[in-house]
Amino acid sequence: MTAFDPQRARRAALGALALGALVVAGGAWRMVHARAEATDLRFQAEARQKRLSEARRTAGDLPKGPKPAALDRSRAVSRLRAALGAQKGFSVEEFQASTEETPYLTTYATDNKDPGWMQVPVRILLKGRSAALVGAVAKLRDLDVPFEIDTMELTRQSSDNTGMSTVSAQIGLRVLVYRGEG
Amino acid sequence: MSESSFGNAAPKSRSINIGANLLGEWIEEQARTRRDLARSFALLGLTVATVGIALPTLLRGAGEAGAKAAAMKGRVTKLDEALAVSDKARKEAQPTLAVEGMRGRTQASFDRLLDELDGALRAGNARTVLSSVHADVQAGEIHLIVLAEAEEDGAADAFARNAEEAGASVDAITNSRPSRLLGPQGLSFQYEKRTKVSP
Numbered sequence: 001m002t003a004f005d006p007q008r009a010r011r012a013a014l015g016a017l018a019l020g021a022l023v024v025a026g027g028a029w030r031m032v033h034a035r036a037e038a039t040d041l042r043f044q045a046e047a048r049q050k051r052l053s054e055a056r057r058t059a060g061d062l063p064k065g066p067k068p069a070a071l072d073r074s075r076a077v078s079r080l081r082a083a084l085g086a087q088k089g090f091s092v093e094e095f096q097a098s099t100e101e102t103p104y105l106t107t108y109a110t111d112n113k114d115p116g117w118m119q120v121p122v123r124i125l126l127k128g129r130s131a132a133l134v135g136a137v138a139k140l141r142d143l144d145v146p147f148e149i150d151t152m153e154l155t156r157q158s159s160d161n162t163g164m165s166t167v168s169a170q171i172g173l174r175v176l177v178y179r180g181e182g
Numbered sequence: 183m184s185e186s187s188f189g190n191a192a193p194k195s196r197s198i199n200i201g202a203n204l205l206g207e208w209i210e211e212q213a214r215t216r217r218d219l220a221r222s223f224a225l226l227g228l229t230v231a232t233v234g235i236a237l238p239t240l241l242r243g244a245g246e247a248g249a250k251a252a253a254m255k256g257r258v259t260k261l262d263e264a265l266a267v268s269d270k271a272r273k274e275a276q277p278t279l280a281v282e283g284m285r286g287r288t289q290a291s292f293d294r295l296l297d298e299l300d301g302a303l304r305a306g307n308a309r310t311v312l313s314s315v316h317a318d319v320q321a322g323e324i325h326l327i328v329l330a331e332a333e334e335d336g337a338a339d340a341f342a343r344n345a346e347e348a349g350a351s352v353d354a355i356t357n358s359r360p361s362r363l364l365g366p367q368g369l370s371f372q373y374e375k376r377t378k379v380s381p
């Protein structure tokens with residue numbers, strides 16, 4: 001009789017084989033899982049890197065400096081009034097700003113797609129030499145506050161010996177104030 | 183050869199044969215057992231060898247992948263922090279961007295209106311005098327009304343020709359009456375034009 005029972009030896013071998021298979025499968029699963037995680041994280045990192053590069057590329061376009069006057073109703077209206085007052089060659093006969101602030105509704109289009117904006121109606125009466133007055137109105141284009149003119153009427157008041165006309169300009173406009181989309 | 187009185191082989195020799203058979207079977211069984219054992223040990227050895235070779239490789243691979251994943255996780259965290267800073271700056275700049283965007287559009291509208299006014303002011307000639315120019319914007323349309331004096335019909339028509347614009351829905355002298363302000367053949371007229379803000 002041998003020292004080893006062949007049946008037990010076979011069972012032990014098969015058991016060891018099963019255990020070995022389990023251990024190898026476990027190791028393989030661990031490696032595959034770790035690799036999958038690494039790959040997933042690599043994709044995540046690449047996507048974030050792309051977003052960051054895009055953000056950095058456009059970061060130079062982001063405006064810096066003080067907050068624009070168009071975020072505050074009083075400042076916005078004051079900016080318009082100051083812009084008119086700073087110019088020569090005509091007089092501001094009347095400047096009337098509404099105390100009401102209503103949601104922005106453009107007259108320049110039939111649809112409105114600008115939530116977060118409000119408007120303040122303003123009426124202005126200017127008087128002066130036609131060239132100076134028209135030039136002054138044109139310079140309002142560079143104002144840092146957005147506005148829309150609804151009506152403008154230039155009326156000739158008088159002419160002098162040199163042929164120069166004195167005109168009045170009645171302007172109805174809306175100063176736009178940004179209140180945010182939140 | 184010894185025989186019994188019955189003429190058959192003696193039982194002694196038969197017992198020797200049985201012993202030889204049992205020995206043969208025992209030897210064969212021992213050989214089978216050894217083979218079985220050898221197979222079992224071979225299987226065991228193969229298993230141990232396979233595990234011994236494969237497991238370190240797998241564990242090393244898993245360790246390397248894990249280290250790579252940890253490094254990637256760190257990179258993702260750093261990128262998230264950088265993105266948060268960038269998003270914050272963008273969020274803070276959003277109102278300014280909105281104002282700039284709106285300003286661009288209102289400037290375009292302003293230019294459009296001023297073009298219309300300028301066109302009317304430049305349409306005059308030496309035989310006409312403008313009394314007033316009125317521009318009104320409603321529902322995406324600019325309505326221009328010009329009141330003027332002319333020395334004669336031809337001067338008023340020349341004004342209308344100078345002020346005309348392609349695509350205008352209304353573009354004509356809509357009212358006129360005699361006026362001696364600029365001469366005996368003079369007239370006072372109203373020119374009207376309706377154009378879309380965005381053609």
